[in-house]
Amino acid sequence: MTLTVAGLFAGIGGLELGMTAGGHRTALLVENNPVAAHVLRRRFPDTPIESDVRDVDALPRGTDLLVAGFPCQDLSSVGRKAGITGARSSLVGEALRLARRSDVPWLVLENVPFLMSLNGGAALRLVTESLTALGYRWAYRVVDTNAFGLPQRRNRWYLVASRDGDPRDVLLADDAERPEAIATYPDVACGFYWTEGTRSFGWAVDAVPPIKCGSSVGVASPPAIRLPSGEYVTPDIRDAERLQGFPSDWTAPADEVAKGGERWRMVGNSVSVPVAAWIGRRLDEPGRYDAADDEPWAGPRWPRKAAWADTDGVVYGADVGPWPQWADRVPLEHFLQHPGKPLSGRAATGFISRTHKGSLRFPPGFVDELTDYAAAR
Structure with a gap:
């Protein structure tokens, strides 16, 4: 009906x-x-x-x-x-x-x-x-x-x-x-929040953490993604829309009346x-x-x-979990259709400093690798 x-x-x-x-x-x-x-x-x-x-x-x-x-x-x-x-x-x-x-x-x-x-x-x-x-x-x-x-x-x-x-x-x-993950870091793309502070939910294997809305003044806050190639990027807003299930460029009309960060805020709130x-x-x-x-x-x-x-x-x-189904998916690396922006050395350095203050634990070698990445930037 x-x-x-x-x-x-x-x-x-x-x-x-x-x-x-x-x-x-x-x-x-x-x-x-x-x-x-x-x-x-x-x-x-x-x-x-x-x-x-x-x-x-x-x-x-x-x-x-x-x-x-x-x-x-x-x-x-x-x-x-x-x-x-x-x-x-x-x-x-x-x-x-x-x-x-x-x-x-x-x-x-x-x-x-x-x-x-x-x-x-x-x-x-x-x-x-x-x-x-x-x-x-x-x-x-x-x-x-x-x-x-x-x-x-x-x-x-x-x-x-x-x-x-x-x-x-x-x-x-x-x-x-x-299902149990077949592969993990460093063989699949892993998402994390470089702006997450010391809270402990900012890491995801073959996925990104929850997309956030950014600041109240329209400053975007995209997640970072470590690709299997060793590159570190932040996703394009069009892929953020797709990660929420929208068609690419669903929020493009916003560019006619607002700054670009507003699109991130709306996608993160959706x-x-x-x-x-x-x-x-x-x-x-x-x-x-x-x-x-x-x-x-x-x-x-x-x-x-x-x-x-x-x-x-x-x-x-009620004893039901958060997964009503488990649909087939492509790996995050292949899901992304648009070139990402390289994570800046400053962002990587700030994230590394917070890892020493928080409780979140990362796979062996990740923090050292990101430290080297930051130094090379």
């Missing part, structure tokens, strides 16, 4: 493009960033675009699905409040307001996994209790973009809620194991298109989730992998 979609906080349209690939139709987009809205007008020329969700009185008639990659920052100020009363003062509350007013049967929400621990879990409790108060069943899951054949390790939190169907059959029915497409396909053809072994959640921390609740609001943990 084809669903009519309304997209809030649309960015450059990752959720909506994925839903289109899943067989659905977008009837409304809402995005307040003028540069992102400029991209949306070029890529969704027949879809109305509103700039401020607070000015939208109701969704288009017949909207079946509301999708929203909502910002979680403002939830930090209302996280101690209870249920929908607190949610009304946040931007996700605007999504709930429109879902209620327009009687939308399905919702898909996306955020960073940090939402589960924000305010000690109170922010997520606020969202889920608000959904329950509106009569929705819901399920959430942390999903890795890497599962869908893209060489980017990117965990994001997704929630599906419904008044009509079982969201578990959409989000939890598929589960796969990630939803990975193949993940949204998978959810879209499952909305059309649900699977069948077996909850027989699931147990009620007792807290205090939210289940890290997945969870669900019926209309009674009782929360159950």
